[in-house]
Amino acid sequence: MIRIARTPLPAEVAARLPPLTDEIAAAPDRVKAARAAWKRAAVRRSVHAPLRRLLEEMAPGYQRCMYCGDSQGTDIDHYEPLSRNPLRTFDWLNHLLACSTCNSNLKRDRFPLAEDGTPLLVDPTTEDPFAHLLLTLALGTYVALTPKGQATIDVCGLNRPVLTQGREQARRVVVMSLLKWTAGRARGAADEMRDAVLTVQGQPFADVCQSMLRLALSPGAARVLDEPVLAVLRDGELRAQLLA
Numbered sequence: 001m002i003r004i005a006r007t008p009l010p011a012e013v014a015a016r017l018p019p020l021t022d023e024i025a026a027a028p029d030r031v032k033a034a035r036a037a038w039k040r041a042a043v044r045r046s047v048h049a050p051l052r053r054l055l056e057e058m059a060p061g062y063q064r065c066m067y068c069g070d071s072q073g074t075d076i077d078h079y080e081p082l083s084r085n086p087l088r089t090f091d092w093l094n095h096l097l098a099c100s101t102c103n104s105n106l107k108r109d110r111f112p113l114a115e116d117g118t119p120l121l122v123d124p125t126t127e128d129p130f131a132h133l134l135l136t137l138a139l140g141t142y143v144a145l146t147p148k149g150q151a152t153i154d155v156c157g158l159n160r161p162v163l164t165q166g167r168e169q170a171r172r173v174v175v176m177s178l179l180k181w182t183a184g185r186a187r188g189a190a191d192e193m194r195d196a197v198l199t200v201q202g203q204p205f206a207d208v209c210q211s212m213l214r215l216a217l218s219p220g221a222a223r224v225l226d227e228p229v230l231a232v233l234r235d236g237e238l239r240a241q242l243l244a
């Protein structure tokens, strides 16, 4: 999971949302009304389609899920579930792009709260996931730094084996690409350098490269990363191209 910058909603699309929220607010059963409005064919065309296009542009890599970073994001996820707060069904700030495994199989209607009522699920568009989650690069697993991090790991299944294995593979691809970038620069081969950057940017698991870039600047980096990889991860030119 990486930090994601939310694009402002174009005024034309934003104007379509308040009447739908008003409709839900006026209904006797708001959850039922929210579900019906969300599924309506006209709403799918005029609201889902533009929202989804924006979310796809915001998502890491090629439309990757904003929770796991692995699969294609196919669903508009309600960060705060519709069943819990139907009035946020058409709230742009409540929309994320998720794969069907994260959205429909794992997260579903779960929305854990702390004792003070604040959400215990990381929203990558409003906060830095790395403040709550530490990626162990050698194993591809997440370790929680906070209770919110732990709840996010649990709710989204962030340590499911297909993800930890995928992150290990992503780390290998990133390391090979970084070494290729260094070799390309030594030869003055701009095309090789560009290919290396494009390979990293097109990978699923953008969190792996972002973790490595952060780790490279931390005091214990040399214990985890080999010297040639560490040197390139600390290179200002490369960092400028890869930092999210």
Ligand SMILES: [Zn+2]
Binding pocket: 065, 066, 067, 068, 069, 070, 071, 098, 099, 100, 101, 102, 103
């Ligand atoms: Zn996912």
